[in-house]
Amino acid sequence: MTSDQDPLAVLGRSPYVSLTTFRxxxxxxxxxxxxASxxxxxxxxxxxxxxKVKRIRNDGRVVVTACDARGRVSDGAPSAEGTARLLGADGLRKARGLLARKYTWQFWLTDVPAAIVRLGKRPHVGIAISLRHPSRPA
Known part of the structure; x- marks a missing residue:
């Protein structure tokens, strides 16, 4: 399997992913x-x-699919099933750092004003998603 076919690599490069959690x-x-991967x-x-955090606490099963900013999924968009886990403070810092590196000014434009407005009243959490790789054809 090449890195272009690897679901993690493909979904990690996608500008947005549709994260499906389960009730x-x-x-x-x-x-x-x-x-960000x-x-x-x-x-x-x-x-x-x-x-989504409440659903992950109940059931860590997720599906991740490449999508656009509105969550629309194109025919044939890469998708993978996986397991999500909620992260502590160190994991949150790692997630924020990875997202800030990938989305640069967009992340800071979103993060900094939101932090000022909420004054710490709505804390954030990081989510780590381990994807299942499809089996290779025989």
């Missing part, structure tokens, strides 16, 4: 997010009280 009844809920995982940064 208790098994219904998937997709949300477009920024994601490092090593064998994708990293996402979100508000700690978001519904």
């Amino acid at each position: 208790r009844n098994g219904t998937g809920v997709a949300t477009p997010v920024w994601a 490092d090593g064998a995982e994708l990293y996402v940064w979100t508000k700690a009280d978001s519904w």
Whole structure:
């Protein structure tokens, strides 16, 4: 499998990914997010009280698909199943650093004003996603 076919490499380069998390009844809920890859995982940064965080606490199963800013998925877009885990403070710093490096000024334009407005009242959490690699054809 070449790096161009590796789901982590492809999804890590995508400007946005649709992160599908699952309700208790098994219904998937997709949300477009920024994601950056490092090593064998994708990293996402979100508000700690978001519904996706609550769903991940209940069920770490996720599906990640390349999408546009509105979450629209094109036919044939790369997609992979995986497992998400919530990160502590060190993991959050790592996720923010990776996202800041990938999205540069866009990240800072979003992060700094939001931090000023919320005055620490809505903390964020990092999410690490380990993707399952599809089996190679025989």
